[in-house]
Amino acid sequence: MIYIGAEEIISPLGVTADQNFRAMVNNQSGISLVADAGLNKTPVHLSKITDLQFEHPFDSLLEKVLISLSEKIDSDIITSDRTILLISSTKGAIENIIGDQFGRSVAFIKERFSLRHQPVVISNACISGVLAINAGANFISAGLYDHAIVIGCDLVSDFVLYGFQSLFAISEKPCLPFDSERNGITLGEACSAVLVSNSPSVFREAPLRLLKGTSANDANHISGPSRTGEGLFRSVKKTMEINGISDQDIDFISAHGTATVYNDEMESIAFDRLSLTHVPLNSFKGYFGHTLGAAGVIETAVSIQMIRNDILLKSLGFQQKGTSVTLNIIEENKPSELKTILKTASGFGGGNASLIIQKL
Amino acid sequence: MSFITSYCHLTNKSCFVNGQLIAARDTDSQDSWLKQLYKEQEIVYPKFYKMDTLSQTGFILTELLKKANSNIINAYQDDEIALLFANRFSSVDSDVRFKRSYQEQASPSPALFVYTLPNIVLGELAIYNKWYGENMFAVLPKFAADFYINYVEILLSTGSGASLCGWLDIADEKIDAFLFFVEKEGKGNQFNIESLQKLAGLI
Amino acid sequence: MDQLKEDLKKQIIEQLNLEDIQVSEIADDALLFNDEGLGLDSIDALELIVLLEKFHGIQVTKPEEGKEAFMSINTMADYITRRKAEQAV
Structure with missing residues (x-):
């Protein structure tokens, strides 16, 4: 059986899964109007983490979420030979680096946490996250690893925002999924992690079945x-x-x-x-x-x-x-x-x- | 045990199928190298011209593999061929061009933006060939035979009948591409790390 | 007007990477989005909006506005002429 749990979330709504969930129960949204963000300095609704003052925000978010996740599991498994890290992202650090937008971040995380295996970046547009979790389960089922840490992370960037604006795909109002008035997406930034494992005992809080x-x-x-x-x-x-x-x-x-x-x-x-x-x-x-x-x-x-x-x-x-x-x-x-x-x-x-x- | 039943390579100068040179770039031609190869295929698919280099490369090499191995066209249901591709620099070519469109020309190009995701090449292959199977695109620091071996074996044991795999390293106009088709039965190159590494490094 | 139509055809071929099509092959009244015409798709429509701004200084703020304007070379030329006249007023 494959287990999933130790979920963590960093978003405008909070820096833990717990904080995020409590905000959501209170019907809060991370979306707000951001002045000058859009093409030609137009205001745009975004779900933006406002205190993201890092030199390398993408790397720092990966690091922060992995530290939080390690507190929810038997932390020895992070450095285990039986663990693989999967990172799900579309554009990584594109705002700072065009070209090798994942390379530095991945090398940093591998070194910072002494990971035994080369992390794999899954970059499959908007299905990357679900695909990465499924890939983690597949790796474990096949007996290649016992644990897969899956981190999904993307930032709001001019690159992506201008792109969706050029597609006329950005909603003027905060996005309204499935509603009759819906008229496009609102971009957001977040970093979230889960652990997928064949062992229920490595989770501090009871896991679920994947x-x-x-x-x-x-x-x-x-x-x-x-x-x-x-x-x-x-x-x-x-x-x-x-x-x-x-x-x-x-x-x-x-x-x-x-x-x-x-x-x-x-x-x-x-x-x-x-x-x-x-x-x-x-x-x-x-x-x-x-x-x-x-x-x-x-x-x-x-x-x-x-x-x-x-x-x-x-x-x-x-x-x-x-x-x-x-x-x-x-x-x-x-x-x-x-x-x-x-x-x-x-x-x-x-x-x-x-x-x-x-x-x- | 599975087999690499066909494979091909593309560099900036030459194109090989199953290790045999099938085309060399005409440096006097007005056409881009990929356009030269496209013209040699007897297909009409105007969308080809709209694709970025990543997608054009995946498209052309898949056409060459189909010519070399009719199983790709005939032997599988529409959802049985899994696509597993990877590279080092994601969609860097299109990323650079799209960034230029909004930074230098102040008009972000939607046609460039839609190619700024590496998995678009998988979409192009799926659309043209009507393939509804599994898809995955990974970004890795270098060609890793074990990644393909491990994941293809997973795909083949969970419903896919075959896997079309690709390493599409395209950056700064430099092309280093390797596509290969893996089937459960066949002859020739066994699908293991040793033979995959050997074939990958052949050219 | 005829010069504008010729220019438009060249610009469309360039902007949309229609490398296998010549200016002479595009009829003034051919339906651009019809498969018997140029067979353009929704991304091409957005790229035409970029073209209008880049080459003609005309901003289209809602893609729906473009729909009627982009039916054919004739309608595009009419649209450009009209918008330019409005800008001049």
Whole structure:
């Protein structure tokens, strides 16, 4: 069996998973209007960590989150020969370094924590986080390692912000996933980590069970989602089938929900094809914005916190149905016992990935 | 046991399939090296011209592998071929060009921005070939045979029938690319660290 | 006007990397986003917005505005002429 836990989160809402979760229970969002941030010095809504005063913010966030994570586990495993570090990120330190935007950070972390193996950077657009967690589980199942530390991290940069502005994909208001008024994403920055392991005893707090996840490509367009949700449909279907999970077993879906018109519509179509429209669902983008390579990890971390706290968190920013298919979008926080949850992600390059976590 | 059933290399000067030289760059040509190779393939795919160097390289080499090994086209379902690619510098070529578009020309180019993710090449391959299988793009400090060996064995034991793998090192106009196709059955090069390293370093 | 249309065709070929297409192959009334025309896609549409700003000093703030303007070379030329006239007022 593969276990997952020791989740940590650094975001505008706090520097621990606990702080983040408490803020979310109080319906707080990390998104605010940032003056001069956009192209031609326009104000833009962002979920930005304001006190990020480091010379190398990307390296420092990786370091900070790994220190926090080590306090939640048997810290000997960090330097173990049986441990691999997977870093999920789209652009790394692009603001400072163009070219080798991961090299220095990875070398720094490897040295700083005396890691035995070369860390692997998974850079697969917005599905990187879910893919990295799945890769960690795969490495362990295959007997190559016993533990995989997965860190997802991306920063807000001019590079990425101007890019999404050139695509007219940035929302004027804070993003509104699945809502009828939604009109684009809000970018966010965050760093989040989880431990995946074959040993329940290395976690200080009881872990959960991680089932085998899968990915599938849309084979449709490099930057636009498939109209039929084909890749997402295939990935979730595979993940459910290989684990013998039916649509009745799933208690909650942490959807991707970027709040672009086409993405959220695509997801609704895929969930309809999967007979999952009855399952309570949200997008966490209203709390953190779209944190790109960090998104899959941070959203899995919060989902784990929801299971631990027996609560469904509402889909912040959602008011009115905005997709052709009606989904069961969570409108208010409510206590609920959660046993099995599905996390999905979709992204540029046509990628889709999914994973399932169960309460033990 | 699995096998490397076909492989190819591309450098700035030459292109090899299964170790055999199949094309050399015409330095007098007006066309870019990749465009020269594209023209030699008998396909019409105007989208090729819009791709960045990373995607063009992945695209051309995949076409060459398909010619050399018909299994890639015929032997697998649309979701059975997994794509596992890696390189050192992510999408640096497009990153530099996109940054120039907003810093020097003050107009960020959306067409350049969409190529500033290394996994876009996987999307291009999936779109053209209608492949719905597993995808992963990793960034590593150097070609690591064990990474491919380990992860392909995982992919092949969890539903994928074959894996198209690539190392696409492209930076400062310098191309060092190696693509190989791994199948569960076949003959020739066994898929192990020793033979993979040997094939990778062949050119 | 004819000069503007010729210029537009050259600019489109350059900006959108349509390397296999010649100016003479683009008819003034061909539908740019139709597969029988140039077969452009949504990213190309955004790139046309960049083109308008870069070569003609015209800002399009909402992509929807571009939709009608970008139907063909004729509509693009009309749009540019109209916007320039507005700027002159």
